Amino acid sequence: MKANDAKATDYIPESEKASIVAHTKLLGGGEEDTIEFTIDKKGSYPFICSFPGHVAMMKGVLIVE
Numbered sequence: 001m002k003a004n005d006a007k008a009t010d011y012i013p014e015s016e017k018a019s020i021v022a023h024t025k026l027l028g029g030g031e032e033d034t035i036e037f038t039i040d041k042k043g044s045y046p047f048i049c050s051f052p053g054h055v056a057m058m059k060g061v062l063i064v065e
């Protein structure tokens with residue numbers, strides 16, 4: 001919900017940055033991006049598309065074992 005109001009920061013809410021491991025740039029249809037990041041703690045890491053309305057379908061979980 002906070003992402004809906006974060007258009008100025010490409011729908012990445014500043015108030016949540018401490019809990020965001022990584023993010024891509026804002027992408028349009030057919031565009032792509034590549035990012036690299038390291039997770040050194042086992043666990044389940046939810047990921048979402050933070051563009052308004054997309055989270056209902058565009059989400060998943062990254063499992064680090």
Ligand SMILES: [Cu+2]
Binds near residue numbers: 051054
């Ligand atoms: Cu999306």
